[in-house]
Amino acid sequence: AQSVSQHNHHVILSEAASLELGCNYSYGGTVNLFWYVQYPGQHLQLLLKYFSGDPLVKGIKGFEAEFIKSKFSFNLRKPSVQWSDTAEYFCAVNDGGGADGLTFGKGTHLIIQP
Amino acid sequence: GAGVSQSPRYKVAKRGQDVALRCDPISGHVSLFWYQQALGQGPEFLTYFQNEAQLDKSGLPSDRFFAERPEGSVSTLKIQRTQQEDSAVYLCASSPDRRYQETQYFGPGTRLLVL
Numbered sequence: 001a002q003s004v005s006q007h008n009h010h011v012i013l014s015e016a017a018s019l020e021l022g023c024n025y026s027y028g029g030t031v032n033l034f035w036y037v038q039y040p041g042q043h044l045q046l047l048l049k050y051f052s053g054d055p056l057v058k059g060i061k062g063f064e065a066e067f068i069k070s071k072f073s074f075n076l077r078k079p080s081v082q083w084s085d086t087a088e089y090f091c092a093v094n095d096g097g098g099a100d101g102l103t104f105g106k107g108t109h110l111i112i113q114p
Numbered sequence: 115g116a117g118v119s120q121s122p123r124y125k126v127a128k129r130g131q132d133v134a135l136r137c138d139p140i141s142g143h144v145s146l147f148w149y150q151q152a153l154g155q156g157p158e159f160l161t162y163f164q165n166e167a168q169l170d171k172s173g174l175p176s177d178r179f180f181a182e183r184p185e186g187s188v189s190t191l192k193i194q195r196t197q198q199e200d201s202a203v204y205l206c207a208s209s210p211d212r213r214y215q216e217t218q219y220f221g222p223g224t225r226l227l228v229l
Contacts, residue, residue, distance in 0.1 A: 004156075036220075043117075044157075044205070044220040090156050101147060101170060102218065104156030 002027040004091050006105035013081055014113050021076040021108050023065075023091030033074040034092040034102065035065055044090070050074065061085070086112045116140065118221035120206050126227045127196045135191045135224045139208030146189050147218060148181055149205040157205050163189060196228045 007022045025031060035047040048059025055067040065076045074091060088109050092102040119138045127133050139146050145164055149157035150173075160179065162170040165186035174181070178197075183189040193200055203223040209216040 006156075034217075043222045044207075046217050046219075049217065092156075100145065100162050101159035101173065102149075102157070103159065104149075106154070106156045 002031075002093055002095065002103040004093055004103055004105035006089075006091055006108050008108050009106065010109045010111070012111045012113065015083055016080050019076070019078040019081045019085070019110070021089055021091075021110070023074045023076065023105060024072050025074065025091075025093045025103075026072065027093065027095070029095065031093050031095065033065075033067060034094075035059065035063070035074075035076050036090045036092060036104075038088040038090070040087065047076070047089075081110075081112050083112045083114045086110060118206055118208055118219055120204075120221040120224050122224060123222060124225050124227075126229065128229055129196060129198060131196050131228075132192065132194045133196055133226065135193075135204050135226070137189045137191070137206030137208075137221060139187065139189070139206070140210075140219055141187075142210070143208035143219075144186075144211045145209040145216065145218075146183055147207040147209075148189070148191050149207065150175075151203040151205055151223070153202070160191070160204075193226075196226075198228050201226055201228045 003026045005024045033050040036044045037047045038044050050057045050067045058064045088107045090107045091105040121136045148160040151157040159173040161181045163183040178194045180192045205223045206221045207218040209218045
């Protein structure tokens, strides 16, 4: 069975700080990797995804993530955060072999202080 | 265009009552998923439909949970004899086709509180 670990449950940063949110998964086979974001009062929406190819993927709103297979990691980064990035961030994985349901981490609550 | 919609948005039930939660996926989307999100947790997979066929129900926590999608569009998640541990947000997601690489688009969820 797959599992996803997000090590930081709460992160508080000031505007313009750099961000890195950790995500590790436990599955030895082919995986598809996702980061979803949930802004206050809104539904989950996709930030970025990795299926294959370039391990550095770029998403919306200046976010990027790097897939490091040897470390089973898919960390989310942003060089300079804004107050509007305050949200809950979820890392998710599904089986690249065809199982469709997503396995999510517990989420990281990010607060950006102006 | 219209996204995934869910109704009701909030539901309060007394323990032992049956509830039905509705999901309207994005028009034309083949795949439909249900997830359960407990407070402070990430969503957990419940079940998956491809058109009207329920292909995976491995995440349903007990036989009190039942989902259907009879015409391959709208889906209903039914919980019989609700228990307090069923209190959670129930999320529905849809994706354009059955390829596992497709992005899942989520609805706003139904927040269920069982008293």
